[in-house]
Amino acid sequence: MLLAAAADGVHVLDHDGRLVEMSDTFAEMLGWSREALLGQHVSTWDHSDSAEHLTERIRSFPLGERTSFQTRHRRADGQVIDVEISRVALTIDGRWLLYCASRDITRRLELEAQQTAMLDNEVMGILRLREHRVVWANRAIYRMFGLPDDASLEALAPQLAPEALDLTARLEARRSDLLAGRPVRAQLQMHRLDGSPIWIDIQGTRLSADARDTLWVLADISALKRYQDEIEHLAMHDALTGLPNRRLLEDRLGQGLALSRRDGQPLAVAYIDLDGFKGVNDRLGHAAGDLLLQDAARRILEGVREHDTVCRMGGDEFVLLLPVLRHEEEAELIVQRVLQALRRPYSLAASGAVHVTASAGLALYPLDAHDGEALLRLADAALYQAKEAGRNQLTRWGRPEARQDQPGPGPETEDADGREQPAGR
Template sequence: MPIERRNPQQAIGRRKLESTLRNILSSMEDVILELDRDGNILFMSKAIAGYDIQDILGRDFCDWAPESDHATMRAALEKVFTSGATTWYQTQNTTDLGAVRWYESRLSPVMRDDAVRSAILINLDITQRKQIELEAEKQAYLIQLFYNLPFIGMTIAEPSTRRWIQVNDKICEIMGYRREELLQRTWESLTHPDDLAMSVHEYECVMRSESNSYSLEKRFLHKSGSVIHTTVDVHCARNAQGEPDYFVATIQDITARKLQEARIHHMAHHDLLTDLPNRTLLSDRISQSLLIAKRNGSGFATLFMDLDNFKPVNDEYGHATGDLLLKAVAQRIQTCVRASDTVARMGGDEFVVLLAPVESKAQAVQVAEKIHAALAEPFELLDGHTALISSSIGIAMYPEHADTEDALVRCADNAMYAAKAAGRDCVVVYIAP
């Protein structure tokens, strides 16, 4: 930075001052340049971008900027010299090692005798800030891209109110609400009541900084009142103090998958013809009844029944008619028992009824006689035909006759065969040999 000399002593003092100033400027983190009107570098406080100072002095200040920035830089310099105004602009430089650095530049006039003699260029290295901004822009772009995916619902929620402040089109489709309607609701108000406690627990763990995200399967309530099964992934964005700033959630509708799983589960546990529980589900129900009975000191009964005259009907009228008869038998048995009882088809024309709980053997016999009488009533078949059948029913009691699942079914089966041996068409209670 040239200083005009007036006398030898002043010159010496000024040179010392200039040296001191240069040392101060060199120690500063930011780069300071002095430029003439043509943009030539007259002074430089420190090396930049991996170059020595001597390599830079006298060169054009545009040499270290992309050509696309030259017009902006020269326009800023011209503005300083013509108007005396300070101006700002941003550029990027590439070091001799190929690294890219960003600078925010401030051009200010140096006035002498009421005229602009040179310009001071202060380059603030904003590389770190720029990288953060670019990364934020990239993340924002990716979030926006993700936000607009046609198959994923996405929401942004405000932590304190738990209200959705942004929702995408897919979440509106999933929930059945218009966007403006959803923005008036909290996620709690849309959550299935049975899943609310679980959701709130996970949310509060994040609020207490015990975690920063969570994933779960939960149900929402559609505007129509129907239940929506979803998978929800929630992530918390925190502010500089570590407090929750907002919650971002992705929500996928898995209702169709859940319904399919339920259908498969139902098929695996129910008889295809009558839709009654099959052996597998019956086994589970008996196991549950055993646990409850042992805990409560209560009892229950297992009824094993076989249709006496089913085969002649099946042979005479065909399997289609036989299948219809079995369905009618299943429905008639169900009308004779409580909703809490289980009617299962074992296969063929064999059925098992689980009465749980029962207070006495007499109560079990009463229900068995009711079923026996109901099955003795005529059944209307196809083409106006009528079928008359009967049933043989065996009864086993817990804990009197057995205390395990297999033993109970076996005892009831033995009692049923005793009814067959006694001439069929009757009810027999198991008697231990």
């Protein structure tokens, strides 16, 4: 169960290079169903070498050794994706197995390539300052700050010394470095003539012994900053739904607990799992399953407060982080509101209306646990209790009774794969 819900594309190969187990994420990444992939040779998706050579390389991999590398995989639709793989060979019950964790890094490599191309072609601006005044600037400086080429140096000065950011004063603060002959470098946010922000990477050196005469090279790194922000976003968010991933959740959970300890307010963690999602995915296909997950993510976001965090853990499992609660019962009210929203019919294009419900498990700080790991574990255990009790309900850790505000999604009930069924079936 843990392997199936892993966030990365975990897959296990035997000594002959055949797939014996995988996470749902791995099947989604390749666009295949689990049934189609199980038992297939690694060459089905890895075309980096012949099937024979791939098998030889797998068989020669030393036990216990961990390695990481980049390669390319071919999806079911023929699309080639870049992946980063970590692997280790182990023996389980006397059987040799190669455990691999794959991550789709196609978008990341594209962004890195764009960054490299941008930097290789950047037009540098050059400034010469004497006694804090601009005495010379190349044309790139004028373009950088949105000034016409025939503008005077006096027109450039206000862009370099607005009230909130006096460039020459900031550079003067580094005068000791300049006097010592050490180059000075900084990244500053400034503004163009039209008021739009611009990020500048500036490097300077002295032209005179007393550092009154200096030369500065400026690069517009606004695009680089945007790419860095996007890469950071990709590292912290789920690609399908745009929700925070486990890495960002753990960071916010730590912050939330610190705030709760300081202010004495309760905090809650809730696991939510869609009932019947696998049946919808198998019956209608991965594209419909993706649409359902995206719609479910939107509904969850609409049901929580602005400062709450909604995370996708992988598959059809979500986690809610509910800090700064007025009272413990507020957490139950929020989760019940989310479950109610998830019960509404889903319109999946030509597939028509599809009903799924959701189960939830809830744990609270400080009532149930005092650290983030324990809260997540107890909320997951409470979710399991809700599933065992019949699904479509909320269970709070430590309470034997399940909380269910209504018996089903409406006048029609659902079977295990999300199909509509007449009431009373």
